[in-house]
Amino acid sequence: MKKSKLLAAMLAVVMTGTLFFGCGKSKDTSETPKTDDKQTETPAEDPAPEVEQKIVYNLGADPKTIDPQLNSAVDGSTIIHNAFEGLMREDSTGQIVPAVAEKYDVSEDGTVYKFYLRKDAKWSDGKPVVAGDFEYAWKRALNPEVAAEYAYQLYYIKNGEAFYSKKDGVTIDDIGVKALDDSTLEVTLEAPCPYFLSLAAFPTYFPTRQDIIETNGDRWALSPETYIGNGPFKMSEWVAKESMTFVKNENYWDAANVKLETLQVKLIDDEVTYLSAFKAGEIDVIESPPQAEIPSLVAAGTAEIYPYLGTYFYVINLSDNGKNVDAKAAEFLANPKVREALTLAIDRTLIADKVAQGGQKPATSYVPEGVLDSAGKEFQKDYLPPTADIEQAKKLLEEAGYPNGEGAPTVTFTFNTGSGHQMIAQAIQDMWKKNLGIDIELKNEEWAVFQDTRTNFNYLIARHGWIGDYNDPMTFLDMWTTGNGQNNSGYSNPEYDELIAAAKVEIDDAKRTEMLHKAEDILMGDLPIIPIYFYTNVLCINPKVQGTYKSLLGQMEFRDAYVE
Structure with a gap:
């Protein structure tokens, strides 16, 4: 779908009520037949039963x-x-x-x-x-x-x-x-x-x-x-x-x-x-049916896919505050070339089309499509290829000192319970092993426990996702400032912090947008996060x-x- 069409769709909130067509008696509005020149009365129809609300x-x-x-x-x-x-x-x-x-x-x-x-x-x-x-x-x-x-x-x-x-x-x-x-x-x-x-x-x-x-x-x-x-x-x-x-x-x-x-x-x-x-x-009403079922549910008209202002991504622990975190693996992930290699080794198109199967688009940036700047224009720009760049990923990993994954520690990836998250994790686990020679251990946790794990930096790489709190790039970018309560990476870059702070008080639309683009440039260069796909809503009603x-x-x- 072209950006212009997607944008138009995303500007409208998803109305999930659907028309209900049922079979019933049609009410005849023509003149009632007469007998002996006297009009006979049509029997009153029974009132419709009251529906429980x-x-x-x-x-x-x-x-x-x-x-x-x-x-x-x-x-x-x-x-x-x-x-x-x-x-x-x-x-x-x-x-x-x-x-x-x-x-x-x-x-x-x-x-x-x-x-x-x-x-x-x-x-x-x-x-x-x-x-x-x-x-x-x-x-x-x-x-x-x-x-x-x-x-x-x-x-x-x-x-x-x-x-x-x-x-x-x-x-x-x-x-x-x-x-x-x-x-x-x-x-x-x-x-x-x-x-x-x-x-x-x-x-x-x-x-x-x-x-x-x-x-x-x-x-x-x-x-x-x-x-x-x-x-x-x-x-x-x-x-x-x-x-x-x-x-x-x-x-x-x-x-x-x-x-x-x-x-x-x-x-x-x-x-x-x-x-x-x-x-x-x-x-x-349910959301997010099993990923393997989505194509058939959509084809049958049981499920519908709607736009959603958010990004599904992985977050990397760059904090010194974590407990029970493998020090060697943490040092491995602290290398920016390693993080870029991991990012480029993922085939986002395959994940979106063959695993998630909900009409998602490969996330080639962190700020998703449909987000508007303060002048009302599309903000998103591409930083990553939609498919894997294995050659460049291998080169970066070798430059980091781990040719073909040699000497790289096993890294634990943590995600919250759910077959969808597990299927995506298994696919990426396979890509990182096949393309880079890196071993990934998968760990799943109950939702409430997982949130504490991520907030307290007790992980190495973890599943994450962000839905905009309002339609502006700031809702995706200011969370990564130093010490922010939503900064589950522990990421810190003074230049990034300065750009976000300046953008928050800048009243010139063009200057503000330029600052926010520069901020995302830094974020996508440092890569404390690994974007996977842009969300969609899959609903059955x-x-x-x-x-x-x-x-x-x-x-x-x-x-x-x-x-x-």
């Missing part, structure tokens, strides 16, 4: 957390988006529209926002949502003791980074967010940010209740009784490793337009199992389900969903 959706494994300020994964984001709501939200067309904020004002210089909250916005326990709930949540995310991985997403706020970094003299009161009254939130930024309204629709910016969190501590987000949200649904049950159940939040400000009464979220992480449950009618959609940014939305 319940959807069963499979999320996968239990999310690590569903705390808006602590979550950093797509699965947790889906739960949070349906149980909470920010000042703004992404609608079914992909537009950012007012949510809890009824309206907003922006200063001429673009640095001061005033959000005016809806008077009828309430929490699921009936208490009003006030501006102070947002002020508390944002300052909570910026509290270094909370250790929010996404704290950096609030560095756009004046003194946000200074407070998080414990800069001398900067207190929590200096952070540029203030509730002027219960209905007015004033936000002062460090510099104009073209995507700040998109950030206001991001989970880390969602409100949370100070009284609930201070009373219950970290356990507040583990129980239906204390998981108090302000979104269209509220939790009624959570059976660990089995399911979460949500019901319509009658206190939601727009509850009159929420048709769904029950949203049951299954927590099945085995692809074969949840596909079988879907085929049996036990689950209405019961035809009776309407109005649900999967955002290009990852989360499934059920606010407008219903059963036909």
Whole structure:
């Protein structure tokens, strides 16, 4: 598919509701026949049976957390988006529209926002949502003791980074967010940010209740009784490793337009199992069916492939903080020529077409296709060949001192449980052995354990993936700055850090784009990451389900969903 066509597709959020064609009686609108010059009455048709407004959706494994300020994964984001709501939200067309904020004002210089909250916005326990709930949540995310991985997403706020970094003299009161009254939130930024309204629709910016969190501590987000949200649904049950159940939040400000009464979220992480449950009618919506099944599911119309703003990649541990990491293997991977050799020895086209099989495209860069710069133009550019360059990979490995892999240590590759990840890992394991003579040991871990392993640098090479938090190159590039909470590589390059920092305050579109391109040039030269393919969404949806959609940014939305 050409870039222009892909871009057009990716600018529209994926609407997953499909038309349902059924057989039924057609209603005759012609004149009724007469007998004895008297019109006979047509018997009234029986009313259609009422359909239970319940959807069963499979999320996968239990999310690590569903705390808006602590979550950093797509699965947790889906739960949070349906149980909470920010000042703004992404609608079914992909537009950012007012949510809890009824309206907003922006200063001429673009640095001061005033959000005016809806008077009828309430929490699921009936208490009003006030501006102070947002002020508390944002300052909570910026509290270094909370250790929010996404704290950096609030560095756009004046003194946000200074407070998080414990800069001398900067207190929590200096952070540029203030509730002027219960209905007015004033936000002062460090510099104009073209995507700040998109950030206001991001989970880390969602409100949370100070009284609930201070009373219950970290356990507040583990129980239906204390998981108090302000979104269209509220939790009624959570059976660990089995399911979460949500019901319509009658206190939601727009509850009159929420048709769904029950949203049951299954927590099945085995692809074969949840596909079988879907085929049996036990689950209405699944994502990522088994890779080997995708071609036949698509051909049968059971599954559809949609665009997705993200990159599937491997991350390399360049940190000195890891524990239980083989020192010889770590030294081997610290050599930039080794990392480039590993990158060039992969046939991305084969992985996308023959292993993943979901319409993915080979990742020839880190920032994926469909990402737009601040002028609205396609940002992506190619750095890698779509197929393997074995000759160059061997040359680089020899220059690094390991001709044909001689003397190279065995390297452990860690991935989270899932047949899809395993099949890709096995294919790349084979390529690295065949093309470079390097032995790879595969290690799989449960999702929650794996996330801790990667965050704590207890790995050598690990599976990773990143879905944009908003449509701008910055969401893919600023995570690799030194010390960033999402920098699971431990990568550090001062020049890279300077370019990202400068781009964040640059108001000239062309200069900003140039800085971000230079930053990616450095990243793709240093290669702390190995891009594999650009994501797609593969979804199977019961035809009776309407109005649900999967955002290009990852989360499934059920606010407008219903059963036909």
